[in-house]
Amino acid sequence: MKQFLYFIRKEFYHLLRDRRTLFILFGMPVMQIIIFGFALTNEVKNSRIAILDNSKDEATTTIIHQLEASRYFDIVENLNSYSELEPTFQEGVIRMAVVFPEQFQSSLLHTNAAPIQLIADATDPNVANTLTSYASAIIMDYQNSMRETKAFPYAINTELRMLYNPQLKGSYNFVPGVMAMILMLVGAMMTSISIVRETELGTMEVILVSPIVPIRVILAKMVPYLLLSMVNIVSILLISVYILEVPINGSLTLLLFECLLFTLTALALGLLISSISNSQQVAMLISLMGLFLPTVMFSGFMFPIENMPIPLQLLSNLIPAKWFYYIVKDVMIKGTGLETVWKETLVLVGMLIVLLTISIKKFKVRLE
Amino acid sequence: MSNRVAISVSGLTKQFGDFTAVDAITFDVKQGEIFGFLGANGAGKTTAMRMLCGLSLPTSGKANVAGFDLYKESENIKKNIGYMSQKFSLYDDLTIRENNRFYGGIYGLTDEQIKEKTQFMLKHLHLESQADTLVKALPLGWKQKLSFSVSMIHDPKIVFLDEPTGGVDPITRREFWTMIYEAASRGTTVFVTTHYMDEAEYCDRVSIMVDGRIEALDTPAALTKKFDVKGMEEVFIQLARKAKRSDN
Amino acid sequence: MESAVKAERVYKNFQSGKTEIEALNNISFEVERGELFGLIGPDGAGKTTLFRILTTLMIANKGNAWVDGFEVVSQYKEIRKRVGYMPGRFSLYQDLSVEENISFFATLFGTTLEENYEFVKDIYVQIEPFKKRRAGALSGGMKQKLALSCALIHRPSVLFLDEPTTGVDAVSRQEFWDLLKSLQHQGITIVVSTPYMDEANLCDRVALMQNGKIMDIDTPKGITQKFPKPLWAIIAADMYKLMHDLRSDERVDTCYPFGQYHHITFTELNQEIQSIEKTLVEKGHADLSIQKIEPTIEDCFMELMNK
Incomplete structure (x- = not known):
């Protein structure tokens, strides 16, 4: 036992004396969460739009006011004719134009039908989509408010509610994603590098030619990074709750348990990587290409998995981060308990057991 | 050996903070001379050699290498010297031909010249059939000989060899020294460090560094006579034992 | 009494790309207890591979070997308890201090520096003044002594030293051999490899190795006497x-x-x-x-x- 504890202490010496790496390890989560939380959000705010109001009546003025009042739009141009539309788009000043036909209000009142044209710059299709749906919603609101005063026959009343994230904040999506990314990177990459470094240094030879049991070497390598990851989890959660205002709706204990489980899976992956790489660079490359990228691509936090072709969807099932991402979203954002995430949790437990078994089996007691 | 001077060093000093790695060394090396540069680990050999190759600037002192001033013309120095060490020599994952192309290219040789040089080198080393073999597949001794040839691909005036024969078998070691002799007889100045004391005796003259200073400089025969011992090994041990700052 | 090290017709091949490299070819030798035995040969002779097989880090393709009476494959755990090994590269943690390196390797073998202080004293006193210094900041000769202390900390019965003097200057080499001699007097069997032919004279017996083969085994005197010509x-x-x-x-x-x-x-x-x-x-x-x-x-x- 003393042997084991000293081994862990030695790992901490390595970790604490490598200031640069330590800084990256602690700085990275904070940086990423802040970057993703604030800068790289997929929310659309203050988009510049133009108005071509051929009617200039009470109805159009109200709608324009409502558009203006929303935080999504910023009216920068008031156009006078269709011919001005194209050049304004080409200048790149605006992302959308709202066109009201002549006699808008009277058509609305008398024929029950008044068209509004929403013309969007679809070079970025996602943004175009979001903008038109925001605008539609605002126009819909106006329509509903009109109904309260006037009677409309056969009008269908659609009501939208954004569940769990009423303000449609991007950080609700990113916090679980960044957590998966950081834990995977720190766990897998650092563990694999620290083992491969010993092989490169030649110290692994001496360790192997000693009575220490290989499993203890493995565990001693894992402990520091497990602790480090837990520190990262806490700091990510603190930032998300207090700075990004993402609440923890479910049980904190359950959330921490799931994080621990995922971290262990990442560490086991790191061990596996160390057994197939012969230099620190190789370990790093494998970790980045083999773990980090799939985590970003297939966990579902950047690209919705449902939209992927079937083979990729199947592939995504192999990515631990996908399951972790589901779990964190459910527990943290939706506030559900183990009864809804037990399946995903079992998948992670299964992955952990398989990975750990393989990597302990593969850990070489000799040099070959 | 002619009387022209290839390397001229006077009062050359290098300080790192308050540690004087090289302490005012002064010596001349003649053109075509084989000059052995000896010293204990940590005596300052590597630092001195780096300065002479133009890789690090001296703190003070004067030096002229291959006719160029160390401070003002280090780019010209680099064009006129070759360098080879036990640790870094050729790229293992390139073939002999590719290594030649690369080094020839670095020194601005034309394709014609590179081709000609490669042909000559391969023939000289009896490696014609191996031109397209990866360097890592060659035995160590061959690698070292090849790497020496490559460091001479641009016909440098001076070639610096940093422990060129470490770990090489005794026969190849002697073949290597035959190559050094040939180069010297063609007028190339050879500046060499080694831990093999019998190799020190192959040199025309040797210097022995202790604690950053040159404590002895003469022909091996004169040194063994002066210290009244049998060989360079004993000369070296007598001098290096005096070292204060070494690791021992 | 059985010998400290015994190898019987050991073969080892490596696959390198398409070609097979014969690292060891029919190696047989015995080292007596308390003997200082040298493996002399250039790089690529197979010395390191032989060391790795004897220290249970590799398995031979053919043949068998015993260290301290234990078979290197089936009883590797026993061997790992009782051998000291200093690999060719200085296997120290550069970012740990002298003291930390020693106590790490001591705990690895379930012992402490205090327990075996008398045993390593001769070497350790030379590096003790620098015990707070990081190993990376030591000079070559001192690193070598630290590595030797680490390999000795558990009082091994057989000590394997793979090229301990390579790249070390003549003075440090001489001191290192003096240390080996004094260790030998304490009863340890020492197997040491070196590319420096002159160091053969400091061994009791030597094996001359080249291209994976042992060309001759004898006392240094015995070898020179066999020279066939004037x-x-x-x-x-x-x-x-x-x-x-x-x-x-x-x-x-x-x-x-x-x-x-x-x-x-x-x-x-x-x-x-x-x-x-x-x-x-x-x-x-x-x-x-x-x-x-x-x-x-x-x-x-x-x-x-x-x-």
């Missing part, structure tokens, strides 16, 4: 020309530079030396001197290589 040392003013002239002379069998001399042997066992001198003088060699000498290990090594 050996001559020759010196003249122009040594380079002398070598050319000798090598082109058909009466000369071998001619190798050795320090300030060339060592030569002749095709005829009873070659008359005056006629050689005469030829050389005719060719214009000045300050010519030729004398019969005792062969060194290096002469013998080259002789064996040429066989």
